[in-house]
Every structure is written in structure tokens, then in C-alpha cells.
Amino acid sequence: MNNNYALITGASQGLGKYLALDLAQRNYHILLVALPNENLETLALEIKKLHVKVEFFETDLTKKENILALVDWANSFSVEVLINNAGCGGSKYINEASFDYMDTIIQLNVRATSLITKLLIPNLTKQPKSYILNISSMAAFSPIGFKTVYPASKKFIEYFSQGLQEELKSQNVTVSVVYPGPMKTNAEVSNRIEKQSKFVNSGVVALKDVAKISLDGLFQGKNRIIPGKLNKFSRYILAILPLKTKVKLLSKAVKKEIDATK
Numbered sequence: 001m002n003n004n005y006a007l008i009t010g011a012s013q014g015l016g017k018y019l020a021l022d023l024a025q026r027n028y029h030i031l032l033v034a035l036p037n038e039n040l041e042t043l044a045l046e047i048k049k050l051h052v053k054v055e056f057f058e059t060d061l062t063k064k065e066n067i068l069a070l071v072d073w074a075n076s077f078s079v080e081v082l083i084n085n086a087g088c089g090g091s092k093y094i095n096e097a098s099f100d101y102m103d104t105i106i107q108l109n110v111r112a113t114s115l116i117t118k119l120l121i122p123n124l125t126k127q128p129k130s131y132i133l134n135i136s137s138m139a140a141f142s143p144i145g146f147k148t149v150y151p152a153s154k155k156f157i158e159y160f161s162q163g164l165q166e167e168l169k170s171q172n173v174t175v176s177v178v179y180p181g182p183m184k185t186n187a188e189v190s191n192r193i194e195k196q197s198k199f200v201n202s203g204v205v206a207l208k209d210v211a212k213i214s215l216d217g218l219f220q221g222k223n224r225i226i227p228g229k230l231n232k233f234s235r236y237i238l239a240i241l242p243l244k245t246k247v248k249l250l251s252k253a254v255k256k257e258i259d260a261t262k
């Protein structure tokens, strides 16, 4: 039994829940973090059945004081694995996106991810070997109109993670970044994915598989992880397409999806 903990943000549902269950099966004790009143207690009971210890912390990570309180709490445990999974996004005409909608994406995806990591590094580096997994997205591979801030936030996660990989390698910390394609996590996201093309829908990988591929990659020391063969192929195509072409194509697809819901 490993006596160390894995901390997962955004663990109440979607990918975060599957990452937590998979880590418990790998014998890590688990620290679950999500917004209040989202059934973390029920998930904690489910994970306890796997014979590991589980604690949970309910908070809104878009607030600075909550990030500080979370880190204070987490520092009472030996954290060996940090997973920055909490994230949000969406598709909207920028003129219809509210200040709060855009601000929440930036606060959660950019600020919470980078500051939680920064503040937990002293704890992580107390362990002989430790791991950070940051969740980016295939959306990081191109700017996309009508999503604008989300792909930019996921590109931030990529650059932040790659810089950290270099900086922390001498301290025995593995930093991996995973780029999931479409995942049917909650009703709203599933609905959005179903409105996309057949090609996009055939890139959907089951949450359990994304969690396993991501954690296998992390523990094997892979710096970049793209779950799913079709997503790997799309990544290749996006790398060779001229910027203007890919921005135009992807933005057109997202606009179609928004207009279909009007």
C-alpha cells in the first residue's frame, strides 16, 4: 500500500471522477476537490470500498482565498500526485458571452491550475518521486472563433506544463499534460458534442479509457498524452494545416453548433 495521496480537482463528476477511481485502484489515498454540494461525499464512500483513505474539500476554485485554504488543507497530507482537472469552457458569440462567463474560464483554467501547482510544489517535492498531471484539450492545437478564451486557456496549460517539466525534472517531479478530445462527461457537453460532425463524434473516447491512458502515460513519464487514435491523427492534421485554414474550419464548425441550438 502506498501511504501517499493523490489530489484531484474537479473530482465530483466527468473525467475527474474516473481519474480518482483509477488512482484508488492503483492504491493511492485520495483527496477529492469540487464545488460544494456536488455529491463528493457519495463518491468518497464509493472510493473507500477500494480500501484506501479518502478525504474531500468542497470549494469554488475561482476565488483566491479558496485556493489558499485548499492548499493549507492539502498540506496536512503527503501529496505525491496532483491532478489539475477542474476546468470549464463552452461555445458562444463573444458579444453574447458575459463578463462572468469569460472570467470563470480564465480563473479556473488558468489561475487555479497554475497557483494550486505552485503552492503544492513544496509538498510534492518532499516525496522521493512525484507527479503532476494537467488537463489541457485538443482545443489547444488551434485558435477557435466562438470559443476564443477556452482554447487560449488550454494553450496556457500546455505552455505552463512544458515549462514546469524542464524546471522540475532535477527534483524528480514528472509533469505531464493530457489533451483529451471530445468526452461525454455531463449532459450539456454530451449535447454539444452530438451536434458536431460524425468525424468529431467518432473521436469520442470513454471517460474510463481517457483516465487510464492519462495515468499510464503519467506514471511512464510521458510529457504529452493524446488519448485515442483518431485524436492523434487529428493532432497530426492540425499540425500540418496552415493556421488560417484550421482556424476557419474549426470556427465554422463551432458556429454551426451554436446556431443549431438557437
Ligand SMILES: NC(=O)c1ccc[n+]([C@@H]2O[C@H](COP(=O)([O-])OP(=O)(O)OC[C@H]3O[C@@H](n4cnc5c(N)ncnc54)[C@H](OP(=O)(O)O)[C@@H]3O)[C@@H](O)[C@H]2O)c1
Pocket: 009, 010, 011, 012, 013, 014, 015, 016, 033, 034, 035, 036, 037, 038, 059, 060, 061, 062, 084, 085, 086, 087, 088, 089, 108, 135, 136, 137, 138, 179, 180, 181, 182, 183, 184, 185, 186, 189
Ligand atoms: N468534456 C470534454 O469534452 C473535454 C474535452 C477536452 C478537455 N476537457 C477538460 O477535461 C477536464 C474535465 O472536464 P469534464 O468535461 O470532465 O468536466 P465536468 O464534467 O464539467 O466536471 C468539471 C469538474 O470541475 C469542477 N468544477 C467546476 N467549476 C469549479 C470551480 N469553480 N471550483 C471547483 N471545482 C469546479 C466540477 O465540480 P462540480 O461537479 O462541483 O460542479 C466538476 O467536478 C476539464 O479541464 C475540461 O476542460 C474536457
